[in-house]
Amino acid sequence: MKERRQFARFNIPLPVRLESMSSHDKKVLDLITRDISYTGTFITTLTSFPEGTRFIMDFTIPSDNLKEFEDIDSLKGCTGKMVRSTRHGVGIQFDKECKIKGLKSL
16 A cells, blocks of 8 residues: 655654643543654544544653754644544644644655
């Protein structure tokens, strides 16, 4: 099967506070990413969300040695929407202003 992703994914487990933006069923969870790329992330969770759910994400970068995250400010209050869900977690596509420039060229 041909890889369809335009940007590389990195298996970096980052702590993330995930807040659903749903007005009727707001959830705030402290989770860990399975992977992350320039345009999005996959977050491991057993919690399910409706298709298209929008999120606010606050990532914690545990080390200053990760040069890929030079634009770390974009990882606080980052927004995006769920584009896929599996029994292992959710795939979230970042909104344009949240894309991580440091990961684009790797």
